[in-house]
Amino acid sequence: MLSVSRLSCARGDRTLFSGVSFALAEREWLHVKGLNGAGKTTLLRALVGLAPPLDGEITWRGEPAPSDAYRRDLLYLGHHAAVKEELTPLENLRSAAALDGLALSERDALAALIRLGLRGREALPVRVLSAGQKRRVLLARLLTRPARLWVMDEAFNALDTAAVQLLGELVQAHLDGGGLAVLTSHQPLPVTGGRELIL
Amino acid sequence: MNAVWAMARRDLLLALRRQSEVLTALFFFVIVCSLFPLGIGPEPALLRKIAPGVLWVAALLATLLGLPRLFAADHQDGTLEQMALSPSSLGLLVAGKVLAHWLVSGLPLVLLAPVLGIQFDLAPDALLVLVIALLLGTPLLSLIGAIGAALTLGVRGGGVLLALLVLPLYVPALIFGAGAVEAHIAGMAYAGHLSLLGAMLAVAVFFAPWATTAALRIALES
Numbered sequence: 361m362l363s364v365s366r367l368s369c370a371r372g373d374r375t376l377f378s379g380v381s382f383a384l385a386e387r388e389w390l391h392v393k394g395l396n397g398a399g400k401t402t403l404l405r406a407l408v409g410l411a412p413p414l415d416g417e418i419t420w421r422g423e424p425a426p427s428d429a430y431r432r433d434l435l436y437l438g439h440h441a442a443v444k445e446e447l448t449p450l451e452n453l454r455s456a457a458a459l460d461g462l463a464l465s466e467r468d469a470l471a472a473l474i475r476l477g478l479r480g481r482e483a484l485p486v487r488v489l490s491a492g493q494k495r496r497v498l499l500a501r502l503l504t505r506p507a508r509l510w511v512m513d514e515a516f517n518a519l520d521t522a523a524v525q526l527l528g529e530l531v532q533a534h535l536d537g538g539g540l541a542v543l544t545s546h547q548p549l550p551v552t553g554g555r556e557l558i559l
Numbered sequence: 560m561n562a563v564w565a566m567a568r569r570d571l572l573l574a575l576r577r578q579s580e581v582l583t584a585l586f587f588f589v590i591v592c593s594l595f596p597l598g599i600g601p602e603p604a605l606l607r608k609i610a611p612g613v614l615w616v617a618a619l620l621a622t623l624l625g626l627p628r629l630f631a632a633d634h635q636d637g638t639l640e641q642m643a644l645s646p647s648s649l650g651l652l653v654a655g656k657v658l659a660h661w662l663v664s665g666l667p668l669v670l671l672a673p674v675l676g677i678q679f680d681l682a683p684d685a686l687l688v689l690v691i692a693l694l695l696g697t698p699l700l701s702l703i704g705a706i707g708a709a710l711t712l713g714v715r716g717g718g719v720l721l722a723l724l725v726l727p728l729y730v731p732a733l734i735f736g737a738g739a740v741e742a743h744i745a746g747m748a749y750a751g752h753l754s755l756l757g758a759m760l761a762v763a764v765f766f767a768p769w770a771t772t773a774a775l776r777i778a779l780e781s
Contacts, residue, residue, distance in 0.1 A: 408644055411780045432646040440637020444569075446576035455572075458565035459652060460645045485576075 361385055362425075362509060362540055367416030369402045375414070376402050377559050389531070389541035391549065394559035400544040401439065403559065404513050407542060408436040420509075435507035437515055441494045445487040449473050449497045452486060457504055464504050472503040477523065491518045499523075502530055510534060510541040516549065525550060562647035566655025567662070574663045580625065581663050588621035588668055592675040603680040610679030611689065611740035618668045618693060619729050622700045625664045626725065627718045629656065629708040630775065643779055653775070654768040657698075657705045665697030681744075688743045688753075695756040696736040702760075702767035703728050709774035713781065731759060 361384065368378035376399030384390055392400050406413040409426030420430040443452045450469055457464035473482050476496040486494055495518050502510070510531070516524050528550030531541055535551070543549065574581050595613045596606055633639040642652050672693050673686040681689065707725035711717035739752035 410640060410643065428646070431644055434644065436640070436644050438637055438640055440635075440640065442637035442641050444573060444636065444638065446573055447569075451572065455565065455569040456641065459562065459569070459642060459647060461561060461565075461647045 361421055362542075363419050364407070365417045367403070367406060367418070368414040369399060369406050369411070370414050371399070371402060378415070380416070380557070380559070382555070382557055384540045384542070386538045386540065387535050389535055389543065389551065389554045390557055391554050392542065392544045392557050392559065393546075398559040400559060401513055404436070404438075404511055404542065404544060408434060408511050410436075433508040434511065435501065435505055435509070436511045436513075437498060437501070438513045441498060443486050443494055443497050446485060448483050448485055449478055449489075449500070450482045452497055453500055453504055456501060460505060462505065469500075469504060472500040473497070475503060476500045476526070492520060492523065495519060496523060499527060499530075502534070508539055510539065510543075512541070512543050514544055514546075516545050516547060560651070562645075562651040563655040563658060565647075566642075566652045567659040570656055570659030571662065574659065580628065581667075584621045584624045584664050585667050585671070587624055588617050589671060589675065591617040591620070593678060596678045606679040607681060607685075607744060610676060610681050610685075611737040611744075613679070614672055614675060614689065615693075615696075615733050615737040618672070618697065619700060619726075619733060621668060622664060622697065622704060623722055623725065625660070626704040626708045627711070627721055629660055629705060630712050630778075631708075634712055634778065639775065640779060643776065649775065650768045650772045653705065653709075653771045657701050657768065657771075660705070661698050661701040665701050668697055669693045681740075685740060685744050688749055689740045691753060692736045692739045692756060695753060695760055696732045699732050699756070699760045699763050700729060702763040703732075705771045706767055706774060709771045709778060712775065712778040732756065735759075 363383040365381045367380040369376050380403065382390060392403060394400050402411065405411040407418065418425045420427070420433065423429070447455065450466065450473065453469045453472065454464050454466070470482060476499055478493065478496055478500070481489060481493060486497060489497070499515070515527060519527065531551045535541060592614060595609065599605060630639060633642065643649050645652065669690055672689055676686045676689055704725055707721050710724065711721045714720060735752045735756045739749040739756070742749040742752060
């Protein structure tokens, strides 16, 4: 469904990588590995369409990406917290859904936050939460935003062992349901299968 | 259109949570407008003459004060990336942000202007023309400002650059906005000024979100 051929990316004048090709079908996931500065984040940003690649082709369901259909199917979680410090986790989740054009009831949003272990924190401003809890607020979007392709950059950072386990389960359930995932991480991930791409 | 409202609602909620930023610009407007009569002295004829220009320049600078933060917070915390990748069109989301910006920093200026105009001994009908001119002009300031804010996003010392970039573009709004009130005070027709202001606003509503979106995508590439 997702196919990438001969992708090259540069940062400034320096070419980070060239000729990266891979294809992912349903229920498959890709673990992007590499040293610091090898271009993992750049590859992911090119993949989702934030930074156009120097060269190469990305197709989704046989059509050139990024397209509108691709963006509907895509969920990208980057380095940033991507949550508003002044808003509560509940407001963050619901406003993010509204921006994506989805109606998210308060009950569903609350259920997602509870699943991520934020019971009792849903009405506090995100500002007072810890780094790991902020990350969990962002990860709650995995439950509230339907998407076929998950692209996550260092998603396992700042999480405790229980949360790593939970995120592993979420990714596994997503794959079992016919989804695709592209992840970067320096640590071994609690998800079975998967192919490796070393930059 | 839902995306526009959703974005505007979120930004209004955020503005409610950090009121100090909003109030700073408003106080700036009030204080600048109040300093002129104090500095110049009680000469009604002179005050009436400078009133439109002073009120407009103060409104322009007050708008400029909040512009650097229009996209900066979203850029920093990564929300802007999510907006760019959202299934909703980024142009509509940008329009929602500009709408919220105007409601928070433009509309209060329009409502305060007649009160401040009294200090300049403006007649009630001149105040009405001032309010109409500001009502057409302040959204224009927000729309043009958004382009500048997007272009200078992530640039070090972007605030000064933003002022240099945007202030010259504000000149037509200033000329026709202040001109309408001046024409009315001089007993001439002012409808032409307001029509031109309206025409500029109509053009900006269509093109500014598009130009802002293009600038934001460039800012996101790095």
